[in-house]
Amino acid sequence: MRPVSFCGSRVAALWAMIAVGTPAWPVGVTIVLDFQGPRSERSVQEMKRELEGIMKGSGLAFEWRLRDEAKQATPNYLVVVRFKGKCVLEPVGYLFDERGPLAFTYSTDGAIQPYSEVACDKVVSSVRSAMFGGDYAFADELLGRALGRVVAHELVHILSKSSAHARKGLEMPALSGKLLIAPDLKLDAADLEKLHDLVP
Numbered sequence: 001m002r003p004v005s006f007c008g009s010r011v012a013a014l015w016a017m018i019a020v021g022t023p024a025w026p027v028g029v030t031i032v033l034d035f036q037g038p039r040s041e042r043s044v045q046e047m048k049r050e051l052e053g054i055m056k057g058s059g060l061a062f063e064w065r066l067r068d069e070a071k072q073a074t075p076n077y078l079v080v081v082r083f084k085g086k087c088v089l090e091p092v093g094y095l096f097d098e099r100g101p102l103a104f105t106y107s108t109d110g111a112i113q114p115y116s117e118v119a120c121d122k123v124v125s126s127v128r129s130a131m132f133g134g135d136y137a138f139a140d141e142l143l144g145r146a147l148g149r150v151v152a153h154e155l156v157h158i159l160s161k162s163s164a165h166a167r168k169g170l171e172m173p174a175l176s177g178k179l180l181i182a183p184d185l186k187l188d189a190a191d192l193e194k195l196h197d198l199v200p
Helices: 041-054 120-130 133-160 177-181 189-198
Strands: 007-010 028-035 061-066 077-084 103-108 111-119
Touching: 028 133, 041 061, 041 133, 077 120, 077 133, 103 133, 111 120, 111 133, 120 133, 120 177, 133 177, 133 189
Parallel strands: 007 103, 028 061, 028 077, 077 111
Antiparallel strands: 103 111
16 A cells, blocks of 8 residues: 655644643643534534543543634643545545545644644545445544544654654555554654653
8 A cells, every 4th residue: 555645834824813832741732623624413413532542641631622613721831633525435435646645744944833624535535545344334433543543643742842853653655555544643742751751
């Protein structure tokens, strides 16, 4: 299976709706979900479950909000994830260019920002390329699993303030569709320890 580029970085203006300058790494992390297109609620729930499972043992606790809830005060560290395209695995596939990153985290002057963007159409295409037979009965769950892994990958970059990748595990620079929907894909122990060290 051809590996798919997993993440990149871009310089972009920060969204004015979220304040920057949060205190040093709290235990709580609020992830604001900003969907630009249709989504499967079942996939979204599976995405949350997958990410929290991956981060188990990091010492971090997660709160999830949609964009229209983001203005409510929170004591947590804020991360915004924008989902572009269709976060839905439709019954009939369509041709889509898989080249390029599945997601990226914004940076400004080399500094990692708490803003990521997920290319849902590319994630869907990558997932579909690895599915066969009975997998289609669990399409929403598999897409959610893949999205959870994509978001978790970017979250490690954000929390560690590093664009570095690992040689194995979820933080590898490229993952195939097969790895995105595999029954188990974890963070390398060194990456998990790195996150654990951020918790005061």
